[in-house]
Amino acid sequence: MTYQKNELILKAENVSLQYGDKVILRDINFELHNITRPEVTQGQVVSLIGRSGIGKTQLFKILAGLNQPTTGVVKIGVDMHKVQEGEVGVVSQNYILFNHRSIRQNLLIALERDKKNTDQQKKEIVDDYADKFNLKEHLDKYPMQLSGGQRQRVSILQQALTGNQFILLDEPFSGLDVLVIDKVVELLLKISTIHELSTLIVVSHDIENSLAISDTVFILANQPGKQGATITEKLDLIDMGFAWDPHIRENSQFQDLVKQMKFKI
């Protein structure tokens, strides 16, 4: 597999979070680089894996600029500026949408910042994406009329349409059945290849599915004798030969890796 790791696009520097005496996150440091492959529009999928209650959602909000860390900073973009709220798309665990708007309106509202396209062009963009992501027949429905999996698809697509380079997904595989999970995996991979710099950051406790779609995985865990979770391990799945393979779950070495990871979180 030929690929190149280019410029830095995200950096978490000494991020920690503390509420009173309770340390939630400690010394979080990691970097993401722009990955390019010849003749392929290649975004990337990064996973932050940790067990429930470890502080994943707190880190998720800090990465999105929605919460401020006690110390440290998260920088994004080629110019490495401090992340601001609104610069990073967020797909929450319960797929929040505007319940008073139809699916079409929910998607159109995501294009409000887009000044290049006319209203007609925006409608065409929405139709086109809805078609690609099997949502066309649901465009005139309201969010309450959709199943959990359909709402999630709308939510992910909505964030993709905002034009945000980074999209954070909180537990995207939670509460979905096996068949729907396969569709989500397919959808995430499609979204990650929309743009060269598209970066999906999946925060999850689902090791197998997270590993199956990721290029890079960070393990968020506690260390003995120390308060607060931190990044304890980084897996470069591209170097390991496990990335960009739709049938990776059938690989026995990959399954061994999944088993090992279960003991590390």
Added chain:
Amino acid sequence: MMNNIFKPFGVLSNRNMLILIFVQIVLALIIWQLSGGGLIPGPGKVGARALQIINSRDFWDNFMSSLMLTLKGMSIALVLSLVISYLSLLPFFRPLAKFVIKCRYLTLTGLIFLFTFLTTDGSQLKLGLLLFGIVPFFVTSFLSIIDAIDKQEFELCTTMGMNRWRTLWEVIIVGRLDQVLEVMRQNFAIAWMMITMVEGLSMSEGGLGTMLIKSNKYIDLATVFSVLFIIFLIGVFFDYILGVLRHWLFPYTKLQIRKQ
């Protein structure tokens, strides 16, 4: 049906629910008839008197007077309450909103003199008292709706690049417009209940409240019960109309209600 009616969270079909309501009404009327006598008029007498009242021109004049006052009071109260509720999102106006919702604990009776002093005629007095009575309840309901909004909905707006004013418009004003109608529906009952009280303060313009007070004065209990019955039915009718209007204007609200 019999298995379901005493089961917690039991669900009945529309037809069975109608049958149940009909049976309970008949039972209530039988109990009323059997326990009546003396001064308390029976349901037959009240029904006959109600028909007589409805057929009189006097009733429709009084009814229109009460209805117009209620609608006028509700409309002004709605605008005032919305303005206070939306302004409460600006820290400067929060103490004002907090004070208004605490006004629920002020009794109107003690303030009649003040309102008489501040207003120029009976009509203004009634309207003023009505507004003072309804607005605190409206604002309380609106603020509880705003407080119940999931924080993630605001975060969604942030990720869409909306500024705070645009977020206020999308989440609070447009996003909760259906609930404004629901609050109106719930508080219409308070307004309708208060109308009879404030009408008693200035009887020159008539109204259902005036009818009630006059009948009470002459211990004409058949008329009192008939007017109460009519007031009750009109209230139930408006409650239904506002519910239908809410579902018609905001079709998504139908999807959020558990079928009873």
